[in-house]
Amino acid sequence: MSQPVLLVRGDREYLVEPGTEKGTDLGVLEIPADVDPGDTIETHLGNEFRVRRLRGPDLFHHFERTGAPMVPRDVGLVIGETGVSRGDRILDAGTGTGVLAASMARAGASVVTYEQDPDFADVARENMALGGVADAVDVRTGDVTDDVDDLEPSSFDVVTLDTADAPAMVARTPELLVEGGFVAVYSPFVESTREVARTAREAGLSNVRTRETIQREMDFDDRGSRPSTAPVGHTGYLTIARNE
Amino acid sequence: MSQPVLLVRGDREYLVEPGTEKGTDLGVLEIPADVDPGDTIETHLGNEFRVRRLRGPDLFHHFERTGAPMVPRDVGLVIGETGVSRGDRILDAGTGTGVLAASMARAGASVVTYEQDPDFADVARENMALGGVADAVDVRTGDVTDDVDDLEPSSFDVVTLDTADAPAMVARTPELLVEGGFVAVYSPFVESTREVARTAREAGLSNVRTRETIQREMDFDDRGSRPSTAPVGHTGYLTIARNE
Amino acid sequence: MSQPVLLVRGDREYLVEPGTEKGTDLGVLEIPADVDPGDTIETHLGNEFRVRRLRGPDLFHHFERTGAPMVPRDVGLVIGETGVSRGDRILDAGTGTGVLAASMARAGASVVTYEQDPDFADVARENMALGGVADAVDVRTGDVTDDVDDLEPSSFDVVTLDTADAPAMVARTPELLVEGGFVAVYSPFVESTREVARTAREAGLSNVRTRETIQREMDFDDRGSRPSTAPVGHTGYLTIARNE
Amino acid sequence: MSQPVLLVRGDREYLVEPGTEKGTDLGVLEIPADVDPGDTIETHLGNEFRVRRLRGPDLFHHFERTGAPMVPRDVGLVIGETGVSRGDRILDAGTGTGVLAASMARAGASVVTYEQDPDFADVARENMALGGVADAVDVRTGDVTDDVDDLEPSSFDVVTLDTADAPAMVARTPELLVEGGFVAVYSPFVESTREVARTAREAGLSNVRTRETIQREMDFDDRGSRPSTAPVGHTGYLTIARNE
Numbered sequence: 001m002s003q004p005v006l007l008v009r010g011d012r013e014y015l016v017e018p019g020t021e022k023g024t025d026l027g028v029l030e031i032p033a034d035v036d037p038g039d040t041i042e043t044h045l046g047n048e049f050r051v052r053r054l055r056g057p058d059l060f061h062h063f064e065r066t067g068a069p070m071v072p073r074d075v076g077l078v079i080g081e082t083g084v085s086r087g088d089r090i091l092d093a094g095t096g097t098g099v100l101a102a103s104m105a106r107a108g109a110s111v112v113t114y115e116q117d118p119d120f121a122d123v124a125r126e127n128m129a130l131g132g133v134a135d136a137v138d139v140r141t142g143d144v145t146d147d148v149d150d151l152e153p154s155s156f157d158v159v160t161l162d163t164a165d166a167p168a169m170v171a172r173t174p175e176l177l178v179e180g181g182f183v184a185v186y187s188p189f190v191e192s193t194r195e196v197a198r199t200a201r202e203a204g205l206s207n208v209r210t211r212e213t214i215q216r217e218m219d220f221d222d223r224g225s226r227p228s229t230a231p232v233g234h235t236g237y238l239t240i241a242r243n244e
Numbered sequence: 245m246s247q248p249v250l251l252v253r254g255d256r257e258y259l260v261e262p263g264t265e266k267g268t269d270l271g272v273l274e275i276p277a278d279v280d281p282g283d284t285i286e287t288h289l290g291n292e293f294r295v296r297r298l299r300g301p302d303l304f305h306h307f308e309r310t311g312a313p314m315v316p317r318d319v320g321l322v323i324g325e326t327g328v329s330r331g332d333r334i335l336d337a338g339t340g341t342g343v344l345a346a347s348m349a350r351a352g353a354s355v356v357t358y359e360q361d362p363d364f365a366d367v368a369r370e371n372m373a374l375g376g377v378a379d380a381v382d383v384r385t386g387d388v389t390d391d392v393d394d395l396e397p398s399s400f401d402v403v404t405l406d407t408a409d410a411p412a413m414v415a416r417t418p419e420l421l422v423e424g425g426f427v428a429v430y431s432p433f434v435e436s437t438r439e440v441a442r443t444a445r446e447a448g449l450s451n452v453r454t455r456e457t458i459q460r461e462m463d464f465d466d467r468g469s470r471p472s473t474a475p476v477g478h479t480g481y482l483t484i485a486r487n488e
Numbered sequence: 489m490s491q492p493v494l495l496v497r498g499d500r501e502y503l504v505e506p507g508t509e510k511g512t513d514l515g516v517l518e519i520p521a522d523v524d525p526g527d528t529i530e531t532h533l534g535n536e537f538r539v540r541r542l543r544g545p546d547l548f549h550h551f552e553r554t555g556a557p558m559v560p561r562d563v564g565l566v567i568g569e570t571g572v573s574r575g576d577r578i579l580d581a582g583t584g585t586g587v588l589a590a591s592m593a594r595a596g597a598s599v600v601t602y603e604q605d606p607d608f609a610d611v612a613r614e615n616m617a618l619g620g621v622a623d624a625v626d627v628r629t630g631d632v633t634d635d636v637d638d639l640e641p642s643s644f645d646v647v648t649l650d651t652a653d654a655p656a657m658v659a660r661t662p663e664l665l666v667e668g669g670f671v672a673v674y675s676p677f678v679e680s681t682r683e684v685a686r687t688a689r690e691a692g693l694s695n696v697r698t699r700e701t702i703q704r705e706m707d708f709d710d711r712g713s714r715p716s717t718a719p720v721g722h723t724g725y726l727t728i729a730r731n732e
Numbered sequence: 733m734s735q736p737v738l739l740v741r742g743d744r745e746y747l748v749e750p751g752t753e754k755g756t757d758l759g760v761l762e763i764p765a766d767v768d769p770g771d772t773i774e775t776h777l778g779n780e781f782r783v784r785r786l787r788g789p790d791l792f793h794h795f796e797r798t799g800a801p802m803v804p805r806d807v808g809l810v811i812g813e814t815g816v817s818r819g820d821r822i823l824d825a826g827t828g829t830g831v832l833a834a835s836m837a838r839a840g841a842s843v844v845t846y847e848q849d850p851d852f853a854d855v856a857r858e859n860m861a862l863g864g865v866a867d868a869v870d871v872r873t874g875d876v877t878d879d880v881d882d883l884e885p886s887s888f889d890v891v892t893l894d895t896a897d898a899p900a901m902v903a904r905t906p907e908l909l910v911e912g913g914f915v916a917v918y919s920p921f922v923e924s925t926r927e928v929a930r931t932a933r934e935a936g937l938s939n940v941r942t943r944e945t946i947q948r949e950m951d952f953d954d955r956g957s958r959p960s961t962a963p964v965g966h967t968g969y970l971t972i973a974r975n976e
């Protein structure tokens with residue numbers, strides 16, 4: 001079956017699954033099972049929507065939220081610094097809205113992701129279906145640290161963590177990662193980040209480094225070029241370490 | 245056939261293709277055609293090397309360089325902000341060392357990339373083989389702007405540019421991109437970046453934005469936590485725009 | 489006569505001159521000619537105000553504005569990088585609200601400052617009186633570049649510029665500055681800043697350098713410590729050069 | 733008597749007191765008691781040096797160091813954010829090399845500064861003489877927290893702290909500061925900075941805020957304009973609070 005697609009008309013955007021119906025204020029859309037990006041679909045009132053393939057940054061806007069989803073920039077930094085790609089096996093916790101897990105699956109990885117809150121996990125599963133990656137992402141309800149002993153040793157290429165108890169999990173990553181595998185941890189506060197970095201070093205991971213990323217929009221107008229007076233804020237510290 | 249692998253022993257690391265031979269100062273390594281990550285291989289002098297799967301950040305260190313390769317952070321920002329993923333068709337210029345093209349191919353995309361310098365293009369082709377993505381990346385020698393009329397309209401999901409004449413190419417991207425497709429441009433200087441953003445707006449692309457990224461290492465020691473006094477420098481401005 | 493003082497009661501703050509009267513919503517204040525910081529004054533309705541000495545950062549809030557006044561941070565950077573201190577003779581253009589001129593005078597310098605707009609110059613003169621530095625700051629109406637030939641050569645320790653035509657003036661600073669004197673230029677846009685730096689080098693000034701300053705508030709709460717998600721924006725580029 | 737002056741010839745720079753002798757590799761300089769900036773002095777071998785007035789940024793290079801002196805930028809931020817000016821009474825700890833204390837004195841303040849190390853205090857006293865501010869700066873040997881009870885209440889306009897035990901001192905600043913006075917604390921690490929901010933709030937100081945300052949040099953060359961790839965590093969966090 002076809003993947004979910006975006007239906008777009010001006011500011012209206014709907015993420016829908018083929019073979020379903022979507023009610024809008026401009027009429028009902030029947031999405032054919034074989035819908036293709038580039039098609040045009042009319043509502044029963046005759047209003048046209050364009051069909052578009054879903055892209056990574058769309059996940060940020062269209063996934064149902066159970067918290068602040070990871071922004072495309074931070075998804076990219078994780079993927080770039082760990083090299084997530086086709087064939088990778090990823091262990092991820094906590095799932096949250098699921099933008100990171102879905103994005104890594106879209107890059108060809110298979111992902112096992114843990115979410116402690118059962119309701120959030122249900123939403124994340126729906127988001128994986130909407131993202132067209134339900135087959136590639138296994139959303140498990142629970143605390144990953146409880147399951148570590150049941151996970152196969154040296155079976156993950158990358159471990160990604162965005163949880164309050166990340167340090168406890170970081171300590172276990174040398175068992176879980178293949179040689180050369182990476183762990184990536186997002187943490188908003190200095191104190192927890194420090195603990196993550198300390199644990200990574202004590203666990204014998206190599207090349208442990210923590211970076212904060214500051215981004216600024218550039219304003220280009222008739223008067224000249226300058227950094228925006230309304231800069232992009234802090235999201236978190238990213239700690240990367242390698243199993244080697 | 246198997247993919248190229250890394251052979252690792254302490255600080256020694258070699259990126260090799262299965263079924264070949266590799267001479268080292270510790271003896272000759274014969275790499276079996278069916279070599280697997282996790283294997284151990286001995287040189288003819290009995291020195292052991294571990295076999296490791298190649299990961300994205302390794303490209304930065306192991307590709308033969310024809311210029312400064314794009315750092316993993318910037319590769320990630322392009323992938324994150326444009327959502328490069330499986331099935332994407334990418335148009336890329338200029339290839340350079342090829343780290344970005346290879347990384348996007350590793351995330352499941354098929355890439356057409358243009359490099360003006362014939363020698364650099366040859367190196368890039370070798371790098372694609374080393375990166376295990378020779379099938380997914382078509383390295384073309386020449387200037388992409390000369391070929392635009394021969395490229396199929398609306399046939400690319402993402403256009404990535406890292407060339408001195410990026411503005412001329414940006415002006416053509418609305419023809420080349422699918423609806424909802426992205427263009428991403430790296431440019432080191434304010435003046436050229438301004439021109440890129442202006443051209444993108446004039447070409448009718450939407451959500452044109454330019455960001456500079458500042459990263460700083462955090463130092464954690466017994467005295468406390470602080471940003472490093474040796475921060476990470478400027479690499480370039482990243483301009484993103486969408487075809488919609 | 490005493491200096492102007494601040495009268496403070498809760499959120500109410502008035503900058504007043506001794507020997508005058510001030511009407512407030514809590515009644516009329518008669519400010520004695522010999523008023524001292526630390527005194528308490530009552531309105532005719534019996535509401536008490538505390539008397540406080542004016543401090544530099546208060547200028548930013550209490551001066552009548554004819555444009556965005558320079559923030560205390562930028563005033564400090566100019567003073568720190570040029571070493572403005574007692575006995576310095578400063579040439580300043582354009583005056584604007586006058587916060588920089590007044591702050592340098594408060595640090596013991598005598599300042600000649602040029603403002604093109606006659607109405608703005610009048611406001612600046614009133615601000616100098618309110619800042620208690622009317623004797624130390626000579627606010628001249630006009631364009632400083634028209635007057636350069638009439639200014640005494642080698643008679644200024646520091647030249648500070650915040651005008652659109654700063655480059656033309658920078659070119660003349662080697663004549664005006666003493667040996668070892670500094671020129672400091674604030675400019676909001678990259679293009680004009682580049683021109684300032686180029687002119688400074690061509691004029692033979694030494695140690696020409698341009699810096700942008702990014703500041704971020706730190707948030708400390710029960711969860712931990714982190715940079716604020718609402719950072720402080722760009723104000724301008726500061727170019728410093730020395731006459732030597 | 734005249735103030736100390738700089739003698740300059742090419743890269744050679746000496747900070748000397750009038751009426752003294754200075755041996756150099758180009759011969760001996762006898763500095764007249766009435767030497768004036770702008771004069772030329774010859775060594776006994778006939779080599780000319782130019783006489784220059786000392787400026788604030790020169791302190792950073794010419795003071796004898798007992799540790800890393802505060803850079804002109806940070807001196808400026810303290811002065812700008814607290815409004816240090818003529819007539820201010822400042823309490824400063826710890827003195828260190830004394831660049832901040834001398835700079836505030838040069839802006840017209842009288843400074844009491846504490847240095848725990850007796851040898852460092854001696855060097856600081858010599859630096860104050862070299863800086864021409866021996867009369868305005870009282871360098872006391874000892875720990876300021878031991879002396880707080882002997883200091884006159886409400887007698888300081890500004891308290892500046894750059895010591896490991898700054899929080900203990902911050903707690904006492906409401907007694908020592910006049911109404912509207914400022915405390916400014918430099919601290920290199922997040923943990924100590926957090927403690928400073930917490931103590932300031934608990935002590936009832938208002939408008940407590942901590943900022944980190946990131947500066948980057950701009951490079952302007954024939955290819956274009958961009959932030960330097962060799963940025964200026966972290967020096968410390970600056971916490972400012974007001975007594976009101």
